[in-house]
Amino acid sequence: MATLSSFDSGLPFGDFRALIERLPPLDERAAARVRDDFGRIEKPKTSLGRIERLAGWLAASTGRPPAVRRPVVAIFAGNHGIARHDVSPRPVEATQRFVELATASGAGVNQVCAAHGLGLKLYDLALDLPTADFTMGAAMDERGCAATMAFGIEAVTDGVDLIAVSSIGVGASTAAAAISAAIFGGSGADWVGAGSGADAAMIGRKAETVDHALALHSGHLEDPLEVLRRLGGREFAAIAGTIIAARTQATILLEGFAATAAAAVLHRANPSALDHCLLAYVAATEPGHRQLAEKIGLTPLFDLGMGEGEGTGAALAAGMVKAAALIHSGMHAADTFEIVQKEQAR
Template structure:
């Protein structure tokens, strides 16, 4: 009798990912070729539109129901003073988003984006990764499944962001587990760490790698051991979007680290994703390079909340309209 584990369904999904719609991409590139403009003069705008069509299956592409999904989680490792903010700041940020007073609310209004914010058991931080796994397998799989529900109400562009005190440390730990190296290779100042705090972040990561090292070769095990709930939920959302033909914009270090889990399991798992924004965290640039992701924006945004993805969504919407609305050249 074959035994099953909570991760089995996700392993099956990762092994059977839908491919891009090459015909739709070709039609969009043909629209640009026929437009009244010099060849390839719109640069990456043409590539963005082609990507949008390839992964939505629509040519010309359209963005009618864009959604920003923010996943908020807390971490047991914060007790090691790896962030200048108290744990309560995560819940406060969620409440601010709900009240319409956060930066992301304004970005969503400006670009006509939907917004969902998910509180992932903020009152129960994950395990301290220096002493135990962040999550057990069942809990991690359940959180991934919960993340998949982000697109249950329908969307045609998914922008993924995060909230979580200390989660830049967790992102660095996850990158170290997936790509190699030690804590010092991946940590950055996060929300304002000084030199002493940076040293504590490095120590937390190195202790976690030493504790869990034997199990980190499996990407999903790395996710549950040194990741967190927002990371697991983002993984689930990326997978659900792939299955439902929804292109994805990734925002910041946390979303990129989560996406790296899927890439480690299947290098084609992120083909429907673009990196919206590059944060100032040095580990983010390094992770993006390893994943082959080139950011659409580089505004030095480290605020979280999916702001970079929300801003990039406006660019994607413009690319879609450009591909469908430009007049064809008159041939003489």
């Protein structure tokens, strides 16, 4: 497989290629300490199941005892030129309406964030200027894609230590299917699904749109960042930037086909690029999403039969990870107290 350095041209992607190649490893010793902590606590074996592994993952990703002090849900909103091919039952204006609803605290994600003490950030990625139609050319030019990736880095600020990433964008599931097919092969029909309610005819148009794009861009799909800029959207690029930036500062939770496709681009470039990432769930309406998650080795945290959750699933997953950290710290503190008491009684 070609490496990123093979394509380094000194153009705007150059810095990102270097960052992706040089990602630091996770701290496995920190994870081992968490496993030891749970091992000393008297409880039925496997009683906490994946909760213990979540706490260990937090420690490995941050290099410190599991804790979630400043969690944030980040939702990136973008529009796609391919929407003109009637690939979604929703109008393009639906993206802006969701942003307005969430800004007014009326979306599902707002309620989950309030329940779990999570911050919420909404990013409007030039909704009045959709990306180009990728059946006629690249969705973005290299400079614009790199600038949007850099914008995504801004989500990793102010001491944020857990970022639950989601997106909203009409046409995004078709773009995610195109990226998936470009990276892992297959035709549009292998990756598209009903999404937000597409009927059989619309699903067929989605598959045709993907196939057209794959044929048009076939000479440029060995480079993962070219796949991103040619077939993705601004929300895909921003999420990729957030994932890269978070490697040394925060852990990442992913929600949705689009976010997973953005992650797949980085996985193609460096298979260890997603070691600090977890997947909230796979969309029940997107069979390609489950297939893609399996390809890049991400196991969903839960399955509630949700479609594209528009941040709700990301927030639920953040609450679960936050609870895992609290379970470790509380049980470890209680275990330490018990040990001290026993020592003092001798």
